[in-house]
Amino acid sequence: MLSYLISYVIMASTYGVAALALNIQWGFTGLMNFGIGAFYIIGAYTSAILTTPQSAEYVGGFGLPFIVGLIGAAAVSAFVAYLLAFPALRLKGGFFAISMLVISETIRIIVKNEGWLTNGVWGIRGIPKPVRAIVGSDISEYIYLAIALVLLGGVYWLVERGVRSPWGRVLSAIKEDSDTAAMSGKDVWHYKMQSMVFGAAVMGVAGSLYAHYTGFISPESFTPLMATFIVWLMILLGGTGNNKGVVLGAFVVWGVWIGSEFLIDFLPSAMVTKAGFVRMLLMGILLDAILLLRPQGLFGKEKEISTIGD
């Protein structure tokens, strides 16, 4: 039971990190990123390639420590986001969303087909968990739990600091009305770029956390449902633009997801194979129900500026 709980908290924290990242982009800047999976998968694979031992199947591995993988994941995700921002950020609203979707599907295809780089559909296994070799698998679970929580806390602190700074207020201004922000002399494009790159780096961190926890990644781990859609559900449930809310949203949605797995045990065996699709159906209905019944989410948007003049 305890191991279930640990596993739940680690995965929920991982998704919490991704949800905070989306909150930067969508919640505070209004960038509708339908391609979270792109940066999540890049982070996971970067970290896996950097930390696994030398392999004949794919590039590397380099056998480097976890922390290098983590930083590398953030750096490579950020760099790719930086390059993609040039064409993508010229687009507004739905066009941006479409381009991000196309980008993430393209990256998933590359991961799937370029076996020399990623080992293709077979994926990468044996991604090391930090200090496991020294302390054994039981204690390393606890340590990983601590790492996940510290990273979640760190990212939360960073995002909170960011959005409450002058920088964050410009992002909010851009979200509300980018023309007015531009007229006030703000370089809208650069701020959007920074928001996109910052968010992508954090998504890369989430990918790295995921890879080291499960120890095995393949293109199938990063379906649009599990890599993008579920994160959207988390921030919409928790409250777009509210950092506490989106972290809570991550824990609630992941709880529902895991909880529904227990229910599968009670299903007749003929239904078991289809249970995954029932969950997917529930997630779709939940998303639309939130948009319809409580568009502000559980918490709603918090004021991230001073209340002077309110």
Added chain:
Amino acid sequence: MADLFVNGIILGSIITLGAIGVTLIADILNFFNFAHGDMFSFGAYMTLFFLGIFPNWGTFPGLTFGPAMIVAALLAMGITAAFALFFDRILFKPLRERGASSLFLALSALGVAFIFRSIIRLVWGPQVQYYSRALQMAKRFPMGITIKPDEFFIVGAAFFLVLVVYLFLKRTKMGKAMRAASDNETLARVTGIDTEKVVIWTWIIAVSLTAAAGILYGIEVQLRPIMGWNILIPIFVAVIVGGVGNLWGALVGGMIIGVAQELLTGVLQNMFNAMNVDVLMSAYKPAVAFVLMIIVLLVRPEGIFGTGE
């Protein structure tokens, strides 16, 4: 080369049917319908269902299907449109009346996409399915072009449907109302056009077309639950290339993306084969769509037929 081009036209005519719907919804309902691809699949699977319950009425000479397919397709198009109207009533309409932004509507459409896809997987399972397992001999034409009789039907049916939609928009009163609503919704409403009726007709046309496209795709290739999600990308790109809100833009954009996907991946594959480089270019068709989209957005962001308003 020529054969790849022809394949591109076949694929392009299927993409066009999807793109017309996306462009109509984007223009009149003011959001990108991310559920369009899964409605495409739903139409194809509903047809499979009807084919299963119909008696065998034989096949058309030379084709792999017969009159049953036509009846099944029409029923499936109607049912898919009815589902879309149901979602409009319970979801999109309340959001619209609340004044939800186009991004909000796009997001709710993404939810609908997942609902459709999971229903398809629950009812029909995840495995690949076929309307007919009959093999068809391709007819040979000069320049190495090979075309199956089914493919003549696919392109013919697609162009017939485009023509029907064109005449509907041009000649009928509802078509004119739709064009008026797309130009200026407020003005349309004050001049007495029933905009809710316009919305209903937009859904009916857009969704029955994408269902038809799904069925044609099912005839040409096979049925998989993910097929609609995969084709959503070229459909969106066709709309962007052609320019949002333009029927001819959807047609030209659909053809360009269809041909570009087939030609580019095919030519590169031949090149890599000659160089003994081991890659599977056909997997990169969505990447071609991506490159094409970027080029258009950089060179002519409003699309070929767009007015850039």
